[in-house]
Amino acid sequence: MTDPSWIAVDAMGGDEGLAVMLAGVARARRRHEEMRFLLVGDESAIAAGLKNHPNLSQHSEIVHAPETVEAAEKPTQAIRRAKTTSMGIAIDLVKRGRAAAAVSSGNTGALMAMAKLALRMLPGIDRPALAAPLPTLGDNDVVMLDLGANTECDARNLVQFAIMGAAYARIIFDLERPRVGLLNIGSEDQKGTDEIRDAAHTLRETANGAVGGLPLDFTGFVEGDKLARGDHDVIVCDGFAGNIALKTAEGTARFVADLLKRAFSSSARSKIGFLISRPATELLRDHLDPNNHNGAVFLGLNGVVVKSHGGANELGVATAIGNAAKLVSANLTRRIADDLGAIRQAVA
The missing domain is CATH 3.40.718.10 (Isopropylmalate Dehydrogenase)
Structure with missing residues (x-):
């Protein structure tokens, strides 16, 4: 069973760079002390950045990703590199049950395409x-x-x-x-x-x-x-x-x-x-x-994936992560599945 406290974060996505992403994650951790993070991206760069956030270091793990999805990259191209990019690996962590949700500030089209392919749609969506x-x-x-x-x-x-x-x-x-x-x-x-x-x-x-x-x-x-x-x-x-x-x-x-x-x-x-x-x-x-x-969410997936605005600052990143954590704790996917069952019964 997936531990709801773990959130996978694409640390390399976003226009403002790794420093802002890590500062946002650290801020989210201060708001929600139960949360833990899988920080996906360049291992050495993330490790160096975590020196500025010792409290975050104690409650996170680094998952190395050798590549990143470019802002202008076509979704079809990004999908081919899903296994090696920080965005693709973050989504895969949700698929494998290592994380309860994924958060990325990267390319929206690529994020949707990867998430849909990896997590699939809920029945009835x-x-x-x-x-x-x-x-x-x-x-x-x-x-x-x-x-x-x-x-x-x-x-x-x-x-x-x-x-x-x-x-x-x-x-x-x-x-x-x-x-x-x-x-x-x-x-x-x-x-x-x-x-x-x-x-x-x-x-x-x-x-x-x-x-x-x-x-x-x-x-x-x-x-x-x-x-x-x-x-x-x-x-x-x-x-x-x-x-x-x-x-x-x-x-x-x-x-x-x-x-x-x-x-x-x-x-x-x-x-x-x-x-x-x-x-x-x-x-x-x-x-x-x-x-x-x-923090926009892709509704209808068999898992929680949240898109943070590319230009979000530290506060914005923390807000998106907090939104993801709330959706996980409230079991969003189950609620949607229950409501779909209700409408199918009503129509029948």
Whole structure:
């Protein structure tokens, strides 16, 4: 049986380098003292870096990997080197039961391809979906999926994403019945593609209907300008729309932050205003900081694989690792499998 305290970390992935990865792992260890780590990558480089983190050294092991996956490398090329790269070996540790989860900041396409090939899909799931929490004005963040793993999806895929997203939201937000909506161009029933309308029909019948039993509340369609209102706990879409929505939200957050910075530095009076409003602006900065929401998970795999943002800092890496540990302890894969069984029974 896999020890849930062990997390495999691709120490060589990420734009910021090994030092930031190790600092993030050490920070995660301080937050979660029960965790232990398999640090995968160049053995000599990791050993040298661990000298700066003596506490981490006592609770980790180094797994040597002679190669790394390049940021621009094609998934088909990366798969051929899975047995020798830090990313591929980290995933293989999950497959072999040495680790309960794998975390990487590397190439997203390669990570998905390797994970899908090595771990396989859960029974009843056709495709993995990339899901992550995004900030809102509500009491909790909103889980959005798919964020780019599948550019085209049919109704069956969208229903599966809804089930997986709800299971994920129940764990990270501690909710009994997450509110699930489908991203669409309008809230009216006749809006959208056939795939979206068919998925909505299935979710209404199996979640809200008398034959249901799924632990979620399907709220219907949601438009793009309502993503951050806090009215939903899960928003489902295909990977094409989801990735555009994610990048737009990240760009808007940077735009607002840069605009405030420019406004507060425009004059002496503005600088005084900044000092007065500093507590509020720092709260806004922390709420929009992607490092506080880092850690997208590939839902639907027979194992936990978390993608950390390539540009994440120490805080972001620690957040992604903590997210992985929480999903392991809550047995995410079993919850998804149970919900899939419920919908199959309801449809039958």
